[in-house]
Amino acid sequence: MYDWITALPKAELHLHLEGSLEPELLFALAERNKIALPWNDVEALRGAYAFNNLQEFLDLYYQGADVLRSEQDFYDLTWAYLLKCQAQNVVHTEPFFDPQTHTDRCIPFEVVLRGIKQALVDGEKQLGITHGLILSFLRHLPEEAAFDTLKQAMPFRDAFIAVGLDSSEQGHPPSKFQRVFAKARSEGLLTVAHAGEEGPPEYIWQALDLLKIERIDHGVRAIEDERLMQRIIDEQIPLTVCPLSNIKLRVFDDMRQHNILQMLERGVKVTVNSDDPAYFGGYVNENFAALHDSLGMTREQAQRLAQNSLDARLS
Ligand code: ADE
Ligand code: ZN
Numbered sequence: 001m002y003d004w005i006t007a008l009p010k011a012e013l014h015l016h017l018e019g020s021l022e023p024e025l026l027f028a029l030a031e032r033n034k035i036a037l038p039w040n041d042v043e044a045l046r047g048a049y050a051f052n053n054l055q056e057f058l059d060l061y062y063q064g065a066d067v068l069r070s071e072q073d074f075y076d077l078t079w080a081y082l083l084k085c086q087a088q089n090v091v092h093t094e095p096f097f098d099p100q101t102h103t104d105r106c107i108p109f110e111v112v113l114r115g116i117k118q119a120l121v122d123g124e125k126q127l128g129i130t131h132g133l134i135l136s137f138l139r140h141l142p143e144e145a146a147f148d149t150l151k152q153a154m155p156f157r158d159a160f161i162a163v164g165l166d167s168s169e170q171g172h173p174p175s176k177f178q179r180v181f182a183k184a185r186s187e188g189l190l191t192v193a194h195a196g197e198e199g200p201p202e203y204i205w206q207a208l209d210l211l212k213i214e215r216i217d218h219g220v221r222a223i224e225d226e227r228l229m230q231r232i233i234d235e236q237i238p239l240t241v242c243p244l245s246n247i248k249l250r251v252f253d254d255m256r257q258h259n260i261l262q263m264l265e266r267g268v269k270v271t272v273n274s275d276d277p278a279y280f281g282g283y284v285n286e287n288f289a290a291l292h293d294s295l296g297m298t299r300e301q302a303q304r305l306a307q308n309s310l311d312a313r314l315s
Contacts, residue, residue: 001088004299005288011092011309012085012273012284014217014240016136016166017074017116018065018098019276020081029067029076037067049279054198054249055168057279065101074115082123084277088285091129092313095120096136096164099149109152117159132161132315134192137180139165139172146180154187161315162190164217165207169199174206181211190214190314192240197251201225208237214314215240220251222268223259233267238312242275243287255294264301271309 023042030037039045051057068074078095085093102112120131135153137146153160163184165177174193181191195207197218204222207213208231219239222228232239241260245251252258263270272291277283282290288305291297297305 001285002289005285005302006089008302008306009089009091010284010306011313012090013094013271013309013312014242014273014275015095016276017078017081017095018101019061020278021064021077022278025080026064026067029073033067033069035067051249057249058167062101069107071111071115074112075119078116078119082127082129084283085129086127088283090284093129094132094134094314096134098136098138100138100141113156113159133159134162134164135160136164136166138167140168143177143180146177150180150184160189162192165193169194169197173203174211178210192217194218196221201228204228215312220259236269238269238271240273241270242273243290244280244282245275248280255290258295261295261297261301269308269312271312272305
C-alpha cells in the first residue's frame with residue numbers, strides 16, 4: 001500500500017457491515033454455529049466472487065450473512081472491520097447495517113444491534129475511531145416491512161444517526177419509501193439513500209426531493225443529467241462513491257472509465273469508500289490506490305477526496 005494514502009486521515013461513509021464479512025471469518029462463524037456451507041473452502045468461496053450486476057452480488061451477500069447468528073458474531077464482524085479502519089487510518093466511520101436481512105431469519109433486532117453497537121463503542125474507546133451507525137432498509141421489500149423495522153428500532157433510537165436505503169435498485173424507486181423516510185425524519189433521524197448506482201438519474205432526484213437525503217450513496221449516474229449535476233454542485237451534496245464496487249458490479253467496464261475524478265474536478269463533493277470490501281477486493285486505501293494506478297489520481301486530489309469525507313460526516 002502507498003504510505004502517502006495511509007497517511008491521510010479519512011472517514012468512511014459507505015460501508016455495509018455485512019459486506020465486510022471476509023471468507024475466513026465466514027467459515028469460522030459457520031463452524032461456530034454448525035452451519036453447512038455449499039463451498040468446500042475459503043478459496044472456493046472467493047472464486048464465487050464474480051458478478052455481472054448488483055443482483056448477482058446481492059444473492060451471494062445475503063447467503064453469506066446467514067452465518068451471523070449471535071450477538072458475539074455481530075461483534076466479531078464489526079470488530080474485524082474496525083481493525084481494518086485502524087490499519088488504514090480511517091478515523092471515523094458511518095457504517096450501514098441491514099436489520100431485515102437478519103430479522104427475516106428470526107434473529108432478534110436487539111441481538112444484531114447490541115453486537116454491532118458494543119463493538120463500535122469499544123472501537124471508539126480502544127482504537128479512537130468515532131462512528132455514526134446507519135440503519136438501512138431493504139428496498140426490494142415492501143414499505144410496510146420498513147415501517148415494522150423502524151418500529152423495532154425506536155426503543156434504541158439513540159444508537160443511530162440516520163436511516164438509509166439499499167439492495168436491488170432497479171424497479172424499486174425512492175418514491176416507494178417516501179412515507180417511512182418522513183416518519184424517520186419526524187423521529188429526528190437523518191436520511192441517506194443508494195441512488196444512481198444502477199438506477200437512472202430520476203432516482204437521484206427522487207431521493208433528494210422525496211426522501212430529503214443528506215448524501216447520495218453512489219450517485220455516479222448523476223453525470224447523465226446536467227441539471228442534476230448543477231444542483232449537486234450548487235448545494236454541495238456529498239456522493240459516497242465506491243470505485244472497486246463499481247467495477248466488480250460492472251457499473252463501469254474498466255476503472256479507466258470511472259468518472260469520480262471528473263466529478264471531483266467539476267466541484268462535486270465526492271468521497272471514496274469501499275461498500276462491501278470483503279467481496280470487492282479492498283478497503284478504502286485499496287480504492288484510493290486503484291484511482292492512482294488507473295486514473296492517475298494525484299496526491300493533491302487524494303487529499304481533497306479525504307478532506308471531503310471528513311467534511312461530509314453526519315456525526
Ligand atoms: N447492499 C450491499 N451493497 C450494496 C450496493 N452496492 N448496492 C445496493 N445495496 C447493497
Ligand atoms: Zn452500498
